[in-house]
Structure formats: C-alpha cells, structure tokens
Amino acid sequence: MSNDVKTKEKVHMDPQYIIRLTVTLLITCMVVAAALGGVNAITADKIAATNWEKTVEAMKKVAPDATDFSDALPITDEMTAAAGSVTLDSVYEALANGQSVGYALKVVASGSQGKIEMMVGVDGEGTVTGVSIVKNSETAGIGSKVMNNENTAKGVGVLSQFEGKTAADGVLTVGSNVDAISGATVSTRGVTNGVSAALAVAGVMG
Amino acid sequence: MNIGRQLKEGLITQNPVLVQMLGLCSTMAITTSIMNGLGMGVSVLIILTASNVVISAIRKIVPDKIRIAMFIVVIAGFVTCVDLLLQAFVPAIAESLGVFIPLIVVNCIILGRAESFSYKNGVAGSFFDGIFQGLGYTAVLLAMCFIRELLGAGTLAGVRIIPEQFPVGVLTLPVGGFLVLGFLIAAMQWALSKSKEGK
Amino acid sequence: MTDYKNLKLIATSSPHIRGSERTQTIMLDVIIAMLPALIFACFNFGLRALCLTAVSVAGCMFFEWLYQKVMKKPSSVMDLSSVVTGMLLSFVCPVQMPYWMILIGDAFAIIIVKQLFGGIGKNFVNPALAGRAVLLASYAGTMTSWVDPAVNKAAAFGSNVDIVTAATPLAYMKGPDAAAIAASFDQLKSTYSVSNMFLGQIGGSMGEVSALLLIVGGVYLIWRKVINWQTPVAYIGTVAVLTFLFPRAGTGVEWMLYSLFGGGLMLGAFFMATDYATSPVTKKGQLIFGVGCGVFTVLIRYFGSYNEGVCYSIMVMNLFVALIDKYTKPVRFGTVKSDKKEASGK
Numbered sequence: 001m002s003n004d005v006k007t008k009e010k011v012h013m014d015p016q017y018i019i020r021l022t023v024t025l026l027i028t029c030m031v032v033a034a035a036l037g038g039v040n041a042i043t044a045d046k047i048a049a050t051n052w053e054k055t056v057e058a059m060k061k062v063a064p065d066a067t068d069f070s071d072a073l074p075i076t077d078e079m080t081a082a083a084g085s086v087t088l089d090s091v092y093e094a095l096a097n098g099q100s101v102g103y104a105l106k107v108v109a110s111g112s113q114g115k116i117e118m119m120v121g122v123d124g125e126g127t128v129t130g131v132s133i134v135k136n137s138e139t140a141g142i143g144s145k146v147m148n149n150e151n152t153a154k155g156v157g158v159l160s161q162f163e164g165k166t167a168a169d170g171v172l173t174v175g176s177n178v179d180a181i182s183g184a185t186v187s188t189r190g191v192t193n194g195v196s197a198a199l200a201v202a203g204v205m206g
Numbered sequence: 207m208n209i210g211r212q213l214k215e216g217l218i219t220q221n222p223v224l225v226q227m228l229g230l231c232s233t234m235a236i237t238t239s240i241m242n243g244l245g246m247g248v249s250v251l252i253i254l255t256a257s258n259v260v261i262s263a264i265r266k267i268v269p270d271k272i273r274i275a276m277f278i279v280v281i282a283g284f285v286t287c288v289d290l291l292l293q294a295f296v297p298a299i300a301e302s303l304g305v306f307i308p309l310i311v312v313n314c315i316i317l318g319r320a321e322s323f324s325y326k327n328g329v330a331g332s333f334f335d336g337i338f339q340g341l342g343y344t345a346v347l348l349a350m351c352f353i354r355e356l357l358g359a360g361t362l363a364g365v366r367i368i369p370e371q372f373p374v375g376v377l378t379l380p381v382g383g384f385l386v387l388g389f390l391i392a393a394m395q396w397a398l399s400k401s402k403e404g405k
Numbered sequence: 406m407t408d409y410k411n412l413k414l415i416a417t418s419s420p421h422i423r424g425s426e427r428t429q430t431i432m433l434d435v436i437i438a439m440l441p442a443l444i445f446a447c448f449n450f451g452l453r454a455l456c457l458t459a460v461s462v463a464g465c466m467f468f469e470w471l472y473q474k475v476m477k478k479p480s481s482v483m484d485l486s487s488v489v490t491g492m493l494l495s496f497v498c499p500v501q502m503p504y505w506m507i508l509i510g511d512a513f514a515i516i517i518v519k520q521l522f523g524g525i526g527k528n529f530v531n532p533a534l535a536g537r538a539v540l541l542a543s544y545a546g547t548m549t550s551w552v553d554p555a556v557n558k559a560a561a562f563g564s565n566v567d568i569v570t571a572a573t574p575l576a577y578m579k580g581p582d583a584a585a586i587a588a589s590f591d592q593l594k595s596t597y598s599v600s601n602m603f604l605g606q607i608g609g610s611m612g613e614v615s616a617l618l619l620i621v622g623g624v625y626l627i628w629r630k631v632i633n634w635q636t637p638v639a640y641i642g643t644v645a646v647l648t649f650l651f652p653r654a655g656t657g658v659e660w661m662l663y664s665l666f667g668g669g670l671m672l673g674a675f676f677m678a679t680d681y682a683t684s685p686v687t688k689k690g691q692l693i694f695g696v697g698c699g700v701f702t703v704l705i706r707y708f709g710s711y712n713e714g715v716c717y718s719i720m721v722m723n724l725f726v727a728l729i730d731k732y733t734k735p736v737r738f739g740t741v742k743s744d745k746k747e748a749s750g751k
Contacts, residue, residue, distance in 0.1 A: 032283035043294035376542035
C-alpha cells in the first residue's frame, strides 16, 4: 500500500509535470484576478459612496447641528486607551459651514447577546448630542427596547437620556445617573459603556 | 443528458439541501425573510451555473492533482464578483446577507456539483445542472423563509400579515432554523418513501 | 372440538402478571399531587390561575386529539398524560400571560415535541419545558414579568397590561458585581422573609411559588411510588450544597434558603425532572441525572444571562439520558462487566 503511493508520487514528481501544474494554476489565477479587477473597477466607487451615505445618515442623527462631516480622522493610541474595554471604530469631525461643531464617534460595546455598534455625537464642549444604534443583536422584546429608544420608568427615551451628559457628570453608571429599561439592565449598561467611552475619547481629543 | 430527469433530480430526488444535505449552514442562517432567501438563492444559482459551465469547459486541461484548487479559484472568483455587484447595486440585500455571500465560496453545493457533475459532463449538461440544482436550493430557501418569516416575524416580504404581538419569535432565532429545516427534511424523506411505495 | 384453524395464539412478552398500574393511574396521581399548588396559585394570584390551567389542559388535550385524528392514530387522550403536560406548562408560566400565548406553547409541546417524535414515552425532552422554552424565546417580555401577589391579583378575563409586576427573588440575586448583588440581596431579605419564600407569597411563575405545597405533592408521589426519591433529592441536594458553599451575598445558609425556595427548583425537581420518558431508568442513573440538573441550575443562575436555570438545566440533562442509561445499565446476573471481560481475556 505505502509502496504504491511512493511510486506514484515519484512519477508525478517529475519536473515537467510540476511545471505544468504550476503554470495551469498560475494562468487560472491571473485570469480570475483580471476579471475581479474589472468588476472592482466598476463597483468600487459605488460601494464607497453607498457606505459613506449610510455613515452620514447615522452621524446626522447624533449631530443634528452638523451640515457636513470630515473624512475619518486618524485614531491614535491615546484615543484607543481612553476608550478602554470599548472598541473605537472610527471618528469623524462634524462640520457646520466649515466650522467644527464636534465629533461623531462610532464605538462597539458589549451588550447582553453580542456587540452593540453605535454612533455617539459629542459637541465641542464635550456634551453628548445624540446616541443611535447602528447594529445590534439584543434579545427581541427585552434588549431591543433599549435599541429602539423606548421610554424608561421616568418617561424619557433610554437613548435620549444621554443627550446633555458631559464628562462633568462623572462616571456614567446604570442605577445612579443612567436609568435602565426594566429587565434590560445589561443592554442599557452596554450602551452606557459605549457613551462613556465616546466621551472619554472626545475628552482626549480636546 | 436528459433535461427532464435533471430537473426532477435538482428539485426533488437529488435536492441539494433536503436530500444531499449540502449547504445547510447558510440555509439555516439566512432564511429569516423572503427577500434574504431570494437574494441568496439567486446568488447561488448564478454562481453555481457559471462555475459549472467554466469548470466543465476547462475540465480536459485541468490536471487531476490540482483540480480542487482550480475549482476553488474559479468559484471564489465568481463569488467575489457577485459580492461586489450586490454591494454596489443592491446594498440592502448585501447588508442583510452579510458574511454569507463571501461564504458561498465554501458552500458544499457548488464544490460538490463541480466535483461530482461538471468535471465529468459536457458544458450544456453542466449548465442545466447548475440551473436546476440552484433552483432546488432556492426552492428550499424560499420554503423555509416563508415558514420562518410568516410565523416567526408575522410578515411576508416585509408586509405585515400577523399583528406584531402574536408571531412565534423563536422561529427567527437559530434554533428555529434548526427546527424548520429538520422538519422539512423529515417531510421530504417521508414523501420520497411514500412515492417509492406507490411505485 | 377446538377450531385449530382459527385459534389465535397471542404471544406477549413477560411479565405476564400485570399490576394494576396504568399510565392513567400514574398520571392521575401526578395531577392530584399538583392540586395543592394549583389551589395556592388561585389564592395567591387570583382565579386567573385556574382559568389559565384549564385553558392549557384543554389545549393540550385538543392538540393531542387533533394530531391523532389527522394522522389516523389511536387516540391516547384518555391516558391523561396531555392533562399533566397542560398543567405543568401553565405552572411554569406567568399568570397574567394572554390565553392565546399558552395555546401556542401547548401546540408546540404536544404536536412538535411529543407527537412528532412518536407520542407518549418517545419524546426526548420534557414537552412542558420545551413549550416554556419556546414561549420564553418568542415572547421574552411577557414571559419575564411577574404579577406582584402582595399588591394585586390578575383579572381572570381581559387584559392585564396595567397590572403591577414584581421582580422574582432570583432577579434580586443577580447582579454585575459582588457589591450590587449584596445590595439587592439585602433588599430581597427586607421584601420577603424566608417564610414568605417557603409558603410562596412571592412573585414568580404560577405554580412554582409555594415550596411547601410542592414538597407536599412530591412526598405524595414518592409515597405512592410514582417517582423515586433519587432524582429530586439529588437535584435539590446539589443546589443546596453548591449555594451553601458558594454564596454570592449574605451567609451561606441565607443564600442557600433563598436559592432553594425562589424560582422553579421544587417544581422542576419533583414534577419535571422525574418525567419517565425523559429521565434515566436506573436509580444510580437518576442520582447522576439529579446532580447534573443541580450543577447546571447553579451555573446558569450564577453565570448565565437568565435569572432562572431550572428549565434549561433539565432540558440539557434530558439530552444526556440515553448516555446515562448506557453507562448505568445493571450487569446481568452471572455475567461480568464488559470491560472486565476484556481485561481477563488478555
């Protein structure tokens, strides 16, 4: 049995055969790569435009004063450190008539069922101007209440309550200065962590 | 090759999902709405047909030893094309299908058909095989989407049929996918054995 | 002269002497054992408890009858097993849930979990628990809000949307860190005394609140030899030991008592984990099964995202039953264990 395989291997290992294999594979890859390059050339601009539109839409929600947004700003180590356990995805400068009016920060925090991707708007004075959820997988019927900005027991939308919070409010904590939706404390805490991180990052950026 | 027999095999007796049990992962993952199912089904159908035709055309010049590598290169090429086109022209579907479009590369249906059919058969036969197997896959996806979207979310293609508080949400969760697929497979096997008895 | 041609020789397997026990009498005993808890539920939550149970029982019987009618199978409605499933399902649901919701749970439990796998004795997880799991996943909001029995009762008819709800004791026993758990556990102790917990004057699923009456029912079942003591004792014992050794707040004894009497532990241990079709056959197996249930319950309560772990832990252990049975199979008289045989053969 093992002898059989060995002789077979020997036959196939002759240099001409190996070259044939290599060349065939190489040509196929080149043809496919060329085709992909062609498709990419057609679609690249369109995909970039669609993605930017979506991002702008999310940013407009959290920075109502802004009329335009800068390209993504470079993320420094200092900013990543300020975000702590929350992942800082990207930061954009919010502009109104060419003047900076604050930042829109995309952060990813942990919820009860998975990651919560959200956009947080912070104005020039370090005040939260809005919070909106980009993507989440929270439990339908419980955590989803937080994602849909339903009212807490105090009658304020659970996401809306962050508007106006500043770093001066101290550490944002569910139960003390943040109200949770009954039964959805973990999801609320996830969003709270995200907002705190965004505030911290904006503080570092000055 | 008999086209009628190929059609019957693709849709029923050799249905890729319910009989060959291929591509189960994507079947369970994306069948939460009719639009998803349609998008995924059509994508797979196009990729399967295209890769079947190409692989059948080049089958004589592909050395046996590296055929799997060649298949994957061809399939990956088509998948990436479809992925880019979807993202550019139907971003809504591209977003809701997410990672499952790129994952078509490793969908067993496509590699399975390349290995077991188009590598051994002519271009025309492979073309129809791609279409019919793709249709079989799409049909199962749509059946699952129909059940899961209607009973799990209370909507059909986004239109609300059942008032919001009633639908059995568990069907839209992964566990619902397992349940529905399991019962569809069971029903298919039952029907197949019934029709065999009848003969 | 005997008509040999038409003589029917009926060969049945042993035992040929039959006891008077039938599925029906066993199920009747289970129903009787659940009655005290049901009566208490009516006293605690209002008459809706009775109505919900009646609807659930009727639903289960109807779906069983319907499936067997449609599939042209002999009817087993009168063996009362569907009545037990219906009662158990209503016992593990919040009392103010809408009636249509429990009917969906009934349909899932009877048709999908029980009948599609072959009917009574062939289901591999407990139908009532599977029904609850489906309802919990589908209607998480309704299934996790509990009427506060000290403040108001649930209306038997109509909507209960505005009813005052309370957190279950188990919800107080969960928190993000040790300090938060300690604070909410103190709150729990001031809200409910241990005797409140034992008698069942607390929020929770309809039939799970009164530990006392569930124990009474369980003891009745053991006395009638319907169930063995192994499963419930191993289950409750494991939870008691683990919570006593690893309290998350307060003293070990306090934490243990609140863990035992809050939530569905008593109901699960006596009525759910002892289901014949989904628990091991041998007594040794039942001990292992009970310990497994206990360990999973504590793990889910401590580390899971749900407050209560009884339902899922029993369902998980249900899946291990075939394995437990395989390894606890008694050795036939006169033979040696297979691994010993192999060893001696060498």
